[in-house]
Amino acid sequence: MLKAGNGVDYSVTNVLGIFGIGLFYDLINSLYFVLPVMLLGWVTPSRFAGKRGFKIIAFILQFILVFLLLLNAVSEWVFWDEFSSRFNFIAVDYLVYTQEVVGNIRQSYPVEAIIGVLLVLTVLLTVLVSRMATRWTFRPMRFGRRSLVLGVYLLVVAAAFAMVDNKLRQFSGNVYVNELAGNGMYELFAAYRNNELDYNQFYAKLDEQQASSLIRSMVQTPESHFTDGKRFSIERDIVNTGTELHKNIVLISVESLSADFLGSFGNTQGITPFLDSLAGQSLLFTNLYATGTRTVRGLEALSICAPPTPGQSIVRRPHNEDLFSMGSVLGSKGYQARFIYGGYGYFDNMGYFFGHNSYGVIDRTALSKKEIDYENIWGVADENLFELASREISAATQTGKPVFAHIMTTSNHRPYTYPEGRIDIPSHTGRDGAVKYTDYAIGQFIRLARNKPWFNNTLFVIVADHCASSAGKTDLPVNRYKIPLLIYSPGFVKAGTMPRLMSQIDIGPTILGLLNFSYRSKFFGYDIFKLEPGRERAFVSTYQSLGYVKNDSLVILKPQKVTETFTPDFKDGSARQTSPNRHLVDEAVAWYQAASFQFKHGLMKR
Known part of the structure; x- marks a missing residue:
């Protein structure tokens, strides 16, 4: 106490x-x-x-x-x-x-x-x-x-x-x-x-026909058309106009990078100098929320673009092979998809998940001892991870095919150790140093990439997997889920800010929309640039509590079929309970019920 x-x-x-x-x-x-x-x-x-x-x-x-x-x-x-x-x-x-x-x-x-x-x-x-x-x-x-x-x-x-x-x-x-x-x-x-929590047993639910109709109405956007009328099916054709741009995509998911670490979000410590400078040259998303509190939740959202289901992340569940994923979509477009990780791929089942969902997996075993300047129990130093990623991207682009590289960092994690002499904060002194070191490593990677032949044809996407801390006085303190997103591609993506409310599951469809891709989709996420104003929403969760953020309201679904509605404070994370908005509660239930039904019945498969 x-x-x-x-x-x-x-x-x-x-x-x-x-x-x-x-x-x-x-x-x-x-x-x-x-x-x-x-x-x-x-x-x-x-x-x-x-x-x-x-x-x-x-x-x-x-x-x-x-x-x-x-x-x-x-x-x-x-x-x-x-x-x-x-x-x-x-x-x-x-x-x-x-x-x-x-x-x-x-x-x-x-x-x-x-x-x-x-x-x-x-x-x-x-x-x-x-x-x-x-x-x-x-x-x-x-x-x-x-x-x-x-x-x-x-x-x-x-x-x-x-x-x-x-x-x-x-x-x-x-x-x-x-x-x-x-x-x-x-x-x-x-x-x-x-x-592992069975949604139908523990959570509030709608009649299946009602839930199916509601989720279909919520995922439909102007550029999409459903391919069938099956219950809970959200399979649809996404049709974007214009020429498809087969640019390389480098997606960097940064361990525990809370939005409030960045100067762009008001931090005055100066622990992300490179990202702060890059933000001025990028499209900065200022109202994005992570779906969960673990790396596997972030990876789930970024790869299969689905709301979190209660209990284990899908990354760690049985029967998670051959899912419809960013890897499968881009693979159908001729891309070489890679998941590049500085630790061992068996941790948290990451290697198995990505390896069985249309990604090639590259982890620390691809590095020799002489290529590693520093390592701790979680993985190699981020600078060595990015050296590995640069090497893999360069080799892949030489085949003439575009590359989709999802890079997962590890250094911003206890024990917060990294090579000495890189930054002005000694190793093993706390999270601020780890954040600044990761910022340094990303900066080194981007600066070196600018000299690579593939740089001018590449879209860089930098986002967090989740926040550094999810604890607060309330069940789901929304301020502890806010994460940064930068999309950087000089000459292609115009610098600016995107203030619209956005979920981590929207990043994939938004990237595909930027590149004008038309494709068949099973994603729950939106292309934020095509979405009509007023339809924005976000998902936040722990392994038991499932949150739905929309129109300055927060609906929380809990076991024992409990539903609660709050007015959250997006700055301090507090929340005032309010009388339930029936339509908003039904929307929340439909999203989560549909995602759970789809995974359980194989509808997320390719």
């Missing part, structure tokens, strides 16, 4: 809830946590109960459990430092990629010293608790009675499993209060149970 600081609403009700409900979840968690002790007591014959060997085994088990509790406390602190919440769906994801996560922690914190302190504390606490426990723990008990005790315990555990979930802690309108009222271990367990 002290760490959350001013983010907490310290009313009497909230403080009582934090500690009262928190205690309840601590007790529920303890039921699960003591299972090894209960089983040990049950399988141990009475004649061994007070023997030295059994006591040693019990004390070792106690030592392990106490150490896990202390390790969990430190881990929760570190996790809160990064995400301003207790363990959640992200923590479950990270457990799958132990090498990267453990490596990241080792590079960010003095792990050996922390473990040493925890071991000393564990010894002290084990000795203390052992002296109290030996007075009554090691009494002989017949097997029948032990079985009865275990049976009652298991019934209580089963009842807790069936009747208690993590919704009780969500009693306040303040997100920090709700997080504090939970228990980290329990939240990790709850997130594991709910990492």
Whole structure:
């Protein structure tokens, strides 16, 4: 609570809830946590109960459990430092990629010293608790009675499993209060149970015919014509006039680049000098929102141009092959599509997803040791990534075919390390330095590209995958989803600003529209230049809460079929709940229901 600081609403009700409900979840968690002790007591014959060997085994088990509790406390602190919440769906994801996560922690914190302190504390606490426990723990008990005790315990555990979930802690309108009222271990367990959410089971929905009609009316634009009348089908022909321009496309998705890092959005720290200078030569989009809070959400939006579906990103789900994607559209136009990443492609299933959706995948394995100036657990330094990208683009363009290169950076990520001497902020000192280093690397890439033969025929698109932080006092603080977008192509794209509300899923269709491409589309996104005024909207989400932004309103869809409507403050992220606008709620439901239906039933396939 002290760490959350001013983010907490310290009313009497909230403080009582934090500690009262928190205690309840601590007790529920303890039921699960003591299972090894209960089983040990049950399988141990009475004649061994007070023997030295059994006591040693019990004390070792106690030592392990106490150490896990202390390790969990430190881990929760570190996790809160990064995400301003207790363990959640992200923590479950990270457990799958132990090498990267453990490596990241080792590079960010003095792990050996922390473990040493925890071991000393564990010894002290084990000795203390052992002296109290030996007075009554090691009494002989017949097997029948032990079985009865275990049976009652298991019934209580089963009842807790069936009747208690993590919704009780969500009693306040303040997100920090709700997080504090939970228990980290329990939240990790709850997130594991709910990492994939069936839309029809958990969320508000419309009659399928109504939802289908509504989504078709919302995706249709003046330049599009539907190809069929099937339920939930949004397949349509996009017809743009003029000559198709087969320019190279270099899409740079920058790790955690919040809009408010840029001077163009009011930042005065000077940590993005190159991007700020480039903004004056580019078309700068000033009202763009990321769909989610993870890299895989950004990659999903940029590649398949679909609203976020609850639970896992489609990048990480089974049956995500052969989807209609930017890679497939541009491939049909003769492009060579590449996903270029500075880390290992297996992380977050990125390599598999892009490799099975019309992209060639190039990751850090394409670089030799001598080509890497610096690397951390997430990947090579961004400057080395861009050197790799430049090499691949140059080689591909020599074949005479245009290139679509989607480059994903990694340096703006804890532990915030990068080669020394590149910028005036020392490595490993914080996010500001990482942002400035990534800005430096992008600048170096663009300046070198200007000397390449393919530069004058290239469209550069620079955007964030998501913001640096998504935490706030409200469920979906919209200011924490605002990201920059620059489209730079001297002599082709006129410098200026685009202030219209826009979603990350609109970037793909907008790029295709700029190049006058006509194509068959299954994208949910709009070409912002063809869209009639007043139809703009954006999507923001966590893995459970699905937000729909339109006309200065925010509709949030939650599990248990909850729908809420707010008037958000786009500057500080606060939101005032208002009476629901039925039509706006129906629109939100139709977008998300349609996206979930399409993926589940294979309608997103090529």
